[in-house]
Amino acid sequence: xxIPVHVGIIMDGNGRWAKLRxxxxxxxxxxxxxxxxxxxxxxxxxGIQYLSLYAFSTENWSRPESEVSTLMKLFDSYLDExxxxxxxxxxxxxxxxxSPFPERLRTKMECLEQxxxxxxxxxxxLCMNYGGRDELVRAVREIAAQGTPPGDIDADMIGKxxxxxxxxxxxLIIRTSGEMRLSNFLMWQSAYAEFYxxxxxxxxxxxxALNAAIEExxxxxxxxxxx
Ligand code: FPP
Numbered sequence: 001x002x003i004p005v006h007v008g009i010i011m012d013g014n015g016r017w018a019k020l021r022x023x024x025x026x027x028x029x030x031x032x033x034x035x036x037x038x039x040x041x042x043x044x045x046x047g048i049q050y051l052s053l054y055a056f057s058t059e060n061w062s063r064p065e066s067e068v069s070t071l072m073k074l075f076d077s078y079l080d081e082x083x084x085x086x087x088x089x090x091x092x093x094x095x096x097x098x099s100p101f102p103e104r105l106r107t108k109m110e111c112l113e114q115x116x117x118x119x120x121x122x123x124x125x126l127c128m129n130y131g132g133r134d135e136l137v138r139a140v141r142e143i144a145a146q147g148t149p150p151g152d153i154d155a156d157m158i159g160k161x162x163x164x165x166x167x168x169x170x171x172l173i174i175r176t177s178g179e180m181r182l183s184n185f186l187m188w189q190s191a192y193a194e195f196y197x198x199x200x201x202x203x204x205x206x207x208x209a210l211n212a213a214i215e216e217x218x219x220x221x222x223x224x225x226x227x
Pocket of ligand 1: 032
């Protein structure tokens with residue numbers, strides 16, 4: 001099986017999963033966090049090198065306060081657990097502007113990045129307060145602030161200013177729950193990615209489901225604009 005180097009996942013459907021069971025939406029996020037743990041382990045086992053996970057978008061702040069605060073609590077405990085990755089040769093970093101997060105969370109995020117900075121067998125990129133447009137605007141601003149002559153700006157330079165750098169372009173984007181949109185996720189990085197959509201709701205996505213996505217990816221002929 002051909003294993004993609006960089007996989008991005010839009011973990012969608014937590015709310016619907018909970019609703020189907022007569023549970024509050026927050027129960028769906030808790031179940032989704034459990035799925036995340038399993039999928040990260042499986043991605044590492046099968047040899048994916050970069051796994052980008054869309055955990056919280058720049059637009060998600062507009063959700064009810066109780067839902068946002070449950071998500072913050074889940075992130076908080078997940079980050080404690082993620083310390084287990086440190087020392088195992090895995091790197092974890094965050095794509096997105098950390099400044100709106102509570103200080104406690106921000107400190108944990110920064111520590112994890114610092115502690116795993118020199119690792120990199122397997123890379124987890126947690127996209128939190130992430131938006132593809134915001135990422136591009138920031139990249140362009142940074143380049144302009146350096147006084148770069150316009151003629152020197154190229155795609156390679158923009159790529160180096162993205163939150164996901166040094167991850168290569170995404171090979172495969174997976175979205176669960178039947179929605180077929182990119183929703184501001186890895187816009188630049190997915191220029192030549194393969195897309196895989198499944199009706200499975202994120203909490204029900206498991207090791208088998210990830211392998212099914214990789215198998216489908218294996219069958220795709222990628223031409224990158226060539227013939
Ligand atoms: C989309 O489902 C999911 C989110 C906005 C949050 C993703 C969070 C997790 C998977 C859990 C925790 C993450 C970490 C890093 C511990 P939705 O709420 O939009 O579902 P719906 O479309 O059915 O309403």
